[in-house]
Amino acid sequence: MKKRYLLTPGPTSVPPEVLQAGSRPMIHHRAPEYEPLFTRTNEGLQYVFQTTKPVVSFASSGTGAMEAAVVSILSPGDKALTVEGGKFGERWTEIAQAYGANAIPVQMEWGHAIKPERIEKLLREHPDVKAVFITHCETSTGVLTDIKNIGQVVASSDAVLVVDAISSLGAEMLYSDEWKLDIVVSGSQKALMMPPGMAFASISTKARTLLQSSKCSKYYFSLSKYLKNLEKNTTPFTPAVSLTLALDQALELIRKEGLEQIWARHERLARAIRSGIHALGLELFAKDRANVVTAVKVPEGIDGAKIPKIMRDDYGITIAGGQAKLKGKIFRIAALGYADTFDVTTVLSALELTLKRLGHPVKLGSGLKAALEVFETS
Amino acid sequence: MKKRYLLTPGPTSVPPEVLQAGSRPMIHHRAPEYEPLFTRTNEGLQYVFQTTKPVVSFASSGTGAMEAAVVSILSPGDKALTVEGGKFGERWTEIAQAYGANAIPVQMEWGHAIKPERIEKLLREHPDVKAVFITHCETSTGVLTDIKNIGQVVASSDAVLVVDAISSLGAEMLYSDEWKLDIVVSGSQKALMMPPGMAFASISTKARTLLQSSKCSKYYFSLSKYLKNLEKNTTPFTPAVSLTLALDQALELIRKEGLEQIWARHERLARAIRSGIHALGLELFAKDRANVVTAVKVPEGIDGAKIPKIMRDDYGITIAGGQAKLKGKIFRIAALGYADTFDVTTVLSALELTLKRLGHPVKLGSGLKAALEVFETS
Secondary structure (H helix, E strand, O other): OOEEEEOOOOOOOOHHHHHHHHOOOOOOOOOHHHHHHHHHHHHHHHHHHHOOEEEEEEEEHHHHHHHHHHHHOOOOOEEEEEEEEHHHHHHHHHHHHHOOOOEEEEOOOOOOOOOOOHHHHHHHHHOOOOEEEEEEEOOOOOEEOHHHHHHHHHHOOOOOOEEEEOEOOOOOOOOOOOOOOOOOEEEOOOOOOOOOEEEEEEEEEHHHHHHHHHOOOOOOOOOHHHHHHHHHHOOOOOHHHHHHHHHHHHHHHHHOHHHHHHHHHHHHHHHHHHHHHHHHOOOOOOOEOOOOOEEEOOOOOOOOHHHHHHHHHHHHOOOOOOOOOHHOOEEEEOOOOOOOOOHHHHHHHHHHHHHHHOOOOOOOOOHHEEEHHHHHOO | OOOOEEEEOOOOOOOOHHHHHHHOOOOOOOOHHHHHHHHHHHHHHHHHHHHOEEEEEOOOOOOHHHHHHHHHOOOOOEEEEEEEHHHHHHHHHHHOOOOOOOOEEEEOOOOOOOOHHHHHHHHHHHHOOOOOEOOOOEOOOEEEEEEHHHHHHHHHHOOOEEEEOOOOOOOOOOOOOOOOOEEEEOOOOOOOOOOEEEEEEOOOOHHHHHHOOOOOOOOOHHHHHHEEEEEEHOOOOOOHHHHHHHHHHHHHHHHHHHHHHHHHHHHHHHHHHHHHHHOOOOOOOOOOOOOOOOEEEEOOOOOOOOOHHHHOOOOOOEEEEHHHHHHOOOOEEOOOOOOHHHHHHHHHHHHHHHHHHHHOOOOOOHHHHHHHHHHHOO
């Protein structure tokens, strides 16, 4: 018997009641019983996005919502800043270029977040930029970007700000309206505690004015189509009905706990993980750290691929390795979504055993002690 | 207490074991436990598509797979025949035009299927056509098109044949390889007996050669991306994990029953429905009839919207009304996917009661008698 634990930055563990809600008998999406479900989930999403503006849902992975943002506001040749500091930032550039936009990649050293001042300077240098595409939590590096102040900067220009909050929404503080984030995209399989397969996008009034003039080719991911249908309380294409049922249940859990409490929980869990990591003599990778996921440098002399492998195969704990150029150099632990105190002690316990087996000097229990000290006082 | 029955051409009723499979605890799509699941479902899809060629899966509705076919083989300006004989045929034209292709819509009277000879003639008139886009079962009209012989016609030209088999795959006879269908697209929520949210596309060698030269803008729906990842037994973006678990279970049910037996079951159910409809003095809408869905003309003097409404609200039976220009003029009954004998008697029972209430002269039991006579002998 081996119990399994999922501590990756997505897909994350799904609460049993959410899994169950997703397994209810099928209902037709054009039938009246679907309408209150659709209304309720849309309102719940507005709460999670902290917006009074519409939030639309796609049957797709999070990347689909990113594509929807790009193709719905840009035209070929349009200038756009795409902030790159990891695999997902680079995806903004890839999508924009795939649709013929004039993407200006803004490269950040991996592990570091861009500062609002740099965006301000770039917008002065390129006053014709239509949109700034940015990543809230860069899942590949564990970096959190200050989108609050970047929101202020972009709001005072003609450009719109498009935020990839796929892994951060519902885990990190985010106020779409107050922070003037024009389009925020997210996915189901992270802090929303759902299976993958649904993606979301909120749209500000400023972003909405761009939809009419956008000339990028689009069909399935046309935001206008979804917005037009939303007004009639429906969807342009068959929605992922079972995932919508799961979303409804997940949103109920989120409302019950309260968004501020959820953000505080993620902060506490991440702080305990970081504290445990430090106590084990390991180093964190990111300078500007997210609570969503903690990236840890693989200690010298240890095979980086072995840490997640032993944890998974021998202890049943799934964490994430490094991606792209960080492969083998970091590992990533996420107490994200449906995660609490003893998910942290579980993953640290397995990590201590794993590091010891790999020959790293570990005083067993030292990481755990540090984590418990965090929990004792917060 | 009101039991509910779903007899629409999608979403269709999902077997309890498939719903349950989709509610299993989340697994990570890059973890080794996902690999055998992915391999098994891909092989199962090849069986359902009757192909030895790759079948790729998208997290999207069926329309997403249609878009994938268009954007992955065409370039802006490319000539394509789009056969229109209903709402879904028109969708081919819309997608092709959205991406700047030179779509030549081939209009059919709704209710009628195009003949292979007409395609042959069109291909002679337009020898530079890159692709023919067609609908196997036009869900909006209940028409089935002879894609077997159209496959032969297109195979002897330079064009490729792209078939929307979203509602037909797994219900109507279809041999992708033998019939030389280059790209076949389908969706999860029809005969595959799954919730909506997954879509599929098979790709022939002939179609594959077009992927390199295609210049339509694309990212999420790039077939090349999915094929490249399939070779490494993975997906370019996070797949719909819970739906993949459901698919695995649905494919097991399909294998157990056998594709030929499933086609025969759908034929028998459709024949019984048609027989019942005739016995009630009603007329069928389609001339070239699919087994997927039976479109019935609303009798004169009766409010067409009321038939599905009474059946649903008063009897708990969801059937479909007419779409687009057929709104109020037809209603559609589908014994599709997870459906058998007593789904047919249930829907006919409710229809008899409904028609009688609406003042249509009905001898109660007459439609049922005709259906039972079909079941008695087949």
